[in-house]
Amino acid sequence: MRPARLTVIAAASVAAALTAVTGCSQKSDAGGDDVIKVAASDSACDVSKTEFPSGKVQIDVENKGSKVTEVYVLFPDARIVTERENIGPGTKASITAEIKAGDYEIVCKPGMKGDGIAKKVKATGKGGGEEKRSPEADAAVAAYRAYVVAQADETLPKAQAFADAVKAGDIEGAKKLYAASRIGWERTEPVAESFGDIDPKVDVREDGLEAGQDPAKDWTGWHRLEKALWADQKIGDDEKKLADTLMADLTDWQKKVGTAEITTSSMANGAKELLDEVATGKVTGEEERYSHTDLVDFKANIEGAEKAYELLKPLATKNDPELAKQLDTQFAAMTVLLDKYRTDKASYEFTSYEKLGDAEKKELSDAVSALGEPLS
Structure with missing residues (x-):
């Protein structure tokens, strides 16, 4: 667990590289319209859609607040599906993950402290991308x-x-x-x-x-x-x-x-x-x-x-x-x-x-x- 920091480094490109070469595209399979957009601020975590197809999912985060933030996708039992930390004020980040059908929460944590601001979401379908x-x-x-x-x-x-x-x-x-x-x-x-x-x-x-x-x-x-x-x-x-x-x-x-x-x-x-x-x-x-x-x-x-x-x-x-x-x-x-x-x-x-x-x-x-x- 790490406190808030604003250090920015090109290491993040490696994830993009690995994501690209493993076939986990930075765009969703169905195109840009299926990207989930998260507008994070010091007091809100606005999600563009609360239902989306299961499988490979892209989440685009924009931090509109004054504090560094982090965004999580959580299982109902609070286990982490995926996360992105250290998203500085005024910056953007993308998260790509395989998400099975089911109920989840997208959580923004302004200041990277506390329980954060949660929005319930649902991945629809029969399972996920694993069969592919x-x-x-x-x-x-x-x-x-x-x-x-x-x-x-x-x-x-x-x-x-x-x-x-x-x-x-x-x-x-x-x-x-x-x-x-x-x-x-x-x-x-x-x-x-x-x-x-x-x-x-x-x-x-x-x-x-x-x-x-x-x-x-x-x-x-x-x-x-x-x-x-x-x-x-x-x-x-x-x-x-x-x-x-x-x-x-x-x-x-x-x-x-x-x-x-x-x-x-x-x-x-x-x-x-x-x-x-x-x-x-x-x-x-x-x-x-x-x-x-x-x-x-x-x-x-x-x-x-x-x-x-x-x-x-x-x-x-x-x-x-x-x-x-x-x-x-x-x-x-x-x-x-x-x-x-x-x-x-x-x-x-x-x-x-x-x-x-x-x-x-x-x-x-x-x-x-x-x-x-x-x-x-």
């Missing part, structure tokens, strides 16, 4: 689901080792285990965030708390413990209890992640979201502001985006082989750049982000932007 998917698309979705489940399974023992160190009062030991415990989450964060009740418990920063929440009582998760370890340099009874709470919430995530709604569109959109994570939280140093382990998260986000792309590559190569080659090149270049800061090639140890100069941070930012250049 190719064997390659089905294989990509199945493989990606296995990947996110494996990442959750691998996270639990690493997080447990971190929690055990906290409960033992071992500050230095917990510090060494902290970043590694987050890798699986960071690789698959868009899927993890689709369960909206879990992300605020495990990954929120203090400035991401909702209005009226008390950090002393309501702030839980990794970043609360990060502050205790690096800023406060202490582990008390409260922190030990928070370690158990973190494990309970991550176990909940592990149990649920295999049931997430995954489509080729959500995979492409998820790759974009992971790159946005890098652009808005890692490059700036905001995410790991106490531990400065941002480059570990940075690497995990890039790996997660690349995994989604690799699984969609058979579709990409068939539909636009030259674009696929360019994306291959840009992902490879990003890996080479990150390896410059890898202090142990055999592990996930990176230079502390606070040691990087402005020129080095700009180089990283430009490399993320370059991932979008094949379409710009």
Whole structure:
């Protein structure tokens, strides 16, 4: 969960690239008239239509308000179908998703806070676009689901080792285990965030708390413990209890992640979201502001985006082989750049982000932007 930011970067083009090459057009199958238009403001979330055909759906958002906003499509149980964050005042964004027949809500969150402004909508038809998917698309979705489940399974023992160190009062030991415990989450964060009740418990920063929440009582998760370890340099009874709470919430995530709604569109959109994570939280140093382990998260986000792309590559190569080659090149270049800061090639140890100069941070930012250049 991320607080409002106005950072704009070309990384969003990668989602468009992946969407294009997987056949998930930025225009709806029936043409421009079927696009759902959302006019978001500080006090309204106006939707151009409340019923639309199921299948591939395009939502065009215009933020007419004074605050940065985010727009979600939610299942009735509040799981996220798709989302777009960090839509600045006066800007526009498009979201493409596969939506099955059923009832949903489109939610605008001005200021990216609170419950937002919800409008009930319905996707009509017999099911969705899934019956039209190719064997390659089905294989990509199945493989990606296995990947996110494996990442959750691998996270639990690493997080447990971190929690055990906290409960033992071992500050230095917990510090060494902290970043590694987050890798699986960071690789698959868009899927993890689709369960909206879990992300605020495990990954929120203090400035991401909702209005009226008390950090002393309501702030839980990794970043609360990060502050205790690096800023406060202490582990008390409260922190030990928070370690158990973190494990309970991550176990909940592990149990649920295999049931997430995954489509080729959500995979492409998820790759974009992971790159946005890098652009808005890692490059700036905001995410790991106490531990400065941002480059570990940075690497995990890039790996997660690349995994989604690799699984969609058979579709990409068939539909636009030259674009696929360019994306291959840009992902490879990003890996080479990150390896410059890898202090142990055999592990996930990176230079502390606070040691990087402005020129080095700009180089990283430009490399993320370059991932979008094949379409710009």
